[in-house]
Amino acid sequence: DTEVTQTPKHLVMGMTNKKSLKCEQHMGHRAMYWYKQKAKKPPELMFVYSYEKLSINESVPSRFSPECPNSSLLNLHLHALQPEDSALYLCASSQGQGNTEAFFGQGTRLTVV
Amino acid sequence: QQPVQSPQAVILREGEDAVINCSSSKALYSVHWYRQKHGEAPVFLMILLKGGEQKGHEKISASFNEKKQQSSLYLTASQLSYSGTYFCGTEGLNDYKLSFGAGTTVTVRA
Numbered sequence: 001d002t003e004v005t006q007t008p009k010h011l012v013m014g015m016t017n018k019k020s021l022k023c024e025q026h027m028g029h030r031a032m033y034w035y036k037q038k039a040k041k042p043p044e045l046m047f048v049y050s051y052e053k054l055s056i057n058e059s060v061p062s063r064f065s066p067e068c069p070n071s072s073l074l075n076l077h078l079h080a081l082q083p084e085d086s087a088l089y090l091c092a093s094s095q096g097q098g099n100t101e102a103f104f105g106q107g108t109r110l111t112v113v
Numbered sequence: 114q115q116p117v118q119s120p121q122a123v124i125l126r127e128g129e130d131a132v133i134n135c136s137s138s139k140a141l142y143s144v145h146w147y148r149q150k151h152g153e154a155p156v157f158l159m160i161l162l163k164g165g166e167q168k169g170h171e172k173i174s175a176s177f178n179e180k181k182q183q184s185s186l187y188l189t190a191s192q193l194s195y196s197g198t199y200f201c202g203t204e205g206l207n208d209y210k211l212s213f214g215a216g217t218t219v220t221v222r223a
Binding site: 033035039040042043044045048050055056058078090100101102103105107 | 117145147153154155156157160200202209210211212213214215216
């Protein structure tokens, strides 16, 4: 299994809602990532977990809250988002943090209304 | 710090060649190349770790000049399936942050 599975594929939420994005991999990878991608732009790194511990937070606003319950799962909790947060949210995993191939999920297309 | 990619876009006919360049102002540990088709996730092509290293994936190859902190991706005898946006990703020494360049949109026409 070389897949990274993200759910849901699409999400529309209001600015007062609380929702969560989920990511799962069963490749035994120990590093997991959240990226945000706007249309026609490159993926921007948000968070990195290494061995289930948050190792990088790229100064992301607190309305985004990551969680890594175990080595296979990665969540991104969303609360009080703004319309400009609408984007494709990509999860990725790799064997370790650094110099290894990253496998990307298909992403969650988020629209904040 | 984001690497700089060039060109922004390239249009090719099937069978033509192209080169995409990626450069960084910081010392690099590795350079990654990914291709993303519209509406899909980025797909890994290759990673380069050492100075002067070259790798290949089908008729796509890449080089990494560690001294200049530059990498180039070579599309040889392009096929329609090569269309997409190519991103270089770079990791600095000790920071383990994979940062992507702005991307190069490649369109291959029959």
